[in-house]
Structures are given as C-alpha cells and as structure tokens.
Amino acid sequence: MPTSTLPAPTPDELDDLIYFSRTGDLASLTSQITHLCATHNIPPSVLLASSIDIDASGQGTQSSLLHYPAANGFLPVVNYLLGLLTPSTSLGDSQGATVVDKSAPELVNHRNSAGNTPLHWAAVNGHLDVVKALVSAGADAKVKNEQGRDCVVEAEVAGENGREGCRECVVWMLMHCEGVEQGSGGGAKQEEGEAVLDEGVEGKEKGKANGEEPVDEDEIGVNGNGGTKERKNDT
Numbered sequence: 001m002p003t004s005t006l007p008a009p010t011p012d013e014l015d016d017l018i019y020f021s022r023t024g025d026l027a028s029l030t031s032q033i034t035h036l037c038a039t040h041n042i043p044p045s046v047l048l049a050s051s052i053d054i055d056a057s058g059q060g061t062q063s064s065l066l067h068y069p070a071a072n073g074f075l076p077v078v079n080y081l082l083g084l085l086t087p088s089t090s091l092g093d094s095q096g097a098t099v100v101d102k103s104a105p106e107l108v109n110h111r112n113s114a115g116n117t118p119l120h121w122a123a124v125n126g127h128l129d130v131v132k133a134l135v136s137a138g139a140d141a142k143v144k145n146e147q148g149r150d151c152v153v154e155a156e157v158a159g160e161n162g163r164e165g166c167r168e169c170v171v172w173m174l175m176h177c178e179g180v181e182q183g184s185g186g187g188a189k190q191e192e193g194e195a196v197l198d199e200g201v202e203g204k205e206k207g208k209a210n211g212e213e214p215v216d217e218d219e220i221g222v223n224g225n226g227g228t229k230e231r232k233n234d235t
Contacts, residue, residue: 024074115145126165141177
C-alpha cells in the first residue's frame with residue numbers, strides 16, 4: 001500500500017552515500033545505491049529524492065547527493081546520478097510517484113541551507129564539464145542563493161579571487177543559459193567562501209579516493225564571512 005512518506009536511508013546509509021559521492025567513488029556508490037534500492041524496495045529516483053544531508057537535529061547542510069560531486073568535479077558520478085532521476089512509473093498514482101516525477105528538476109536545482117544549487121558549487125569551483133552536464137539536465141542558472149547571487153555572479157567572484165576555470169564557466173553560461181546577465185564583479189575582489197580541503201567523513205577509516213583528498217566548496221559566503229562547513233560526526 002503506497003504511503004505519503006518516501007522511504008529514506010538510515011543515517012549510516014546516508015553517510016555512506018554522501019561519502020562515496022564526495023570522494024568520486026563511483027563503483028562503491030553504484031553498489032550502495034543498488035543495495036539500498038533492493039533493501040528498501042524502491043527505485044533509484046526515490047532513493048535520491050530522499051537522500052538529503054539532514055542531521056538528527058533537522059539541520060545539516062541540506063545538500064543533495066548531486067552537490068558533492070558537482071563541487072569536486074567528478075563528472076562520471078554526476079552523470080550517473082543524473083541518469084537515475086528518470087521518473088519511475090512503478091509507483092502508480094501514489095504521492096511517492098508525484099514526488100519522483102518532480103525529482104529530476106527539483107534535485108538538479110535543489111538549494112541547500114545556504115541556498116546554493118549543485119550548479120553554484122560546480123561553477124564556483126571552475127568545473128565547466130560538470131556545469132554543462134547540469135545545465136543539460138535542467139539546472140537553472142538563474143537560481144539565487146541566500147545572498148542573492150546566482151551561479152554566474154558566484155563564479156565571477158571566485159574567478160576574480162584566482163580560482164581556475166571559473167571564467168570559462170561564466171563565459172559558457174552567459175552564452176548558453178537564458179535569462180542570466182553578467183554579474184556585478186566589476187573587476188574588484190569580493191568576499192566569497194574559500195574552498196576547504198575535505199578530509200572525508202569524520203570517524204570513518206575509509207581512506208582516500210583516487211589517491212588524493214577531494215575538495216568541497218565551502219558554503220559560499222553564508223554570512224559574508226565564508227567559514228568552515230560543518231560535518232556530521234559518525235557515532
């Protein structure tokens with residue numbers, strides 16, 4: 001009997017999904033998603049729709065699984081997750097089916113606690129190939145974060161502060177994304193959240209993926225101060 005509540009991964013399962021997404025471990029992520037879909041008897045699109053980074057207090061980064069590989073430039077993981085967002089017809093007319101039908105555009109444009117979408121994170125870190133993949137999947141470059149900045153403005157600011165690849169992202173989005181205008185960088189460096197080295201999920205001894213530490217984009221200027229993004233601790 002369909003219910004109005006989507007099945008959700010347990011906190012430990014969600015930690016694993018986030019870790020594999022962040023580190024670009026496509027093989028482990030694929031295996032985990034396949035396992036969880038079988039365990040919870042749900043299609044992948046439902047699992048992704050319910051896999052939002054929310055901690056026990058109801059807070060957390062509120063990022064989707066797409067945010068992490070987008071920030072770190074892991075195009076194969078981004079493409080894999082995008083490929084799972086095809087709405088499932090197996091849920092009939094249940095409320096779950098309605099949520100899944102919206103999962104592709106809503107997850108591609110999902111805003112985290114700072115209002116940033118996966119496209120914000122990809123653009124601000126200069127990952128043009130990921131920017132192109134997200135836009136092709138329906139990412140809206142006009143979405144603004146809590147500071148009122150769209151991804152073009154954030155990428156401009158990051159580029160002016162020396163981050164590689166951001167200028168190319170700006171030029172491409174201005175050419176291919178409707179309704180966006182050149183941001184207000186004006187050639188002057190502005191405040192932005194600095195990228196931080198991501199040392200993996202705290203408390204887990206899972207080692208480094210691909211022989212290097214992944215880099216996650218910080219919550220972009222959440223309070224105009226940058227700051228360090230909090231991580232959940234495993235218990």
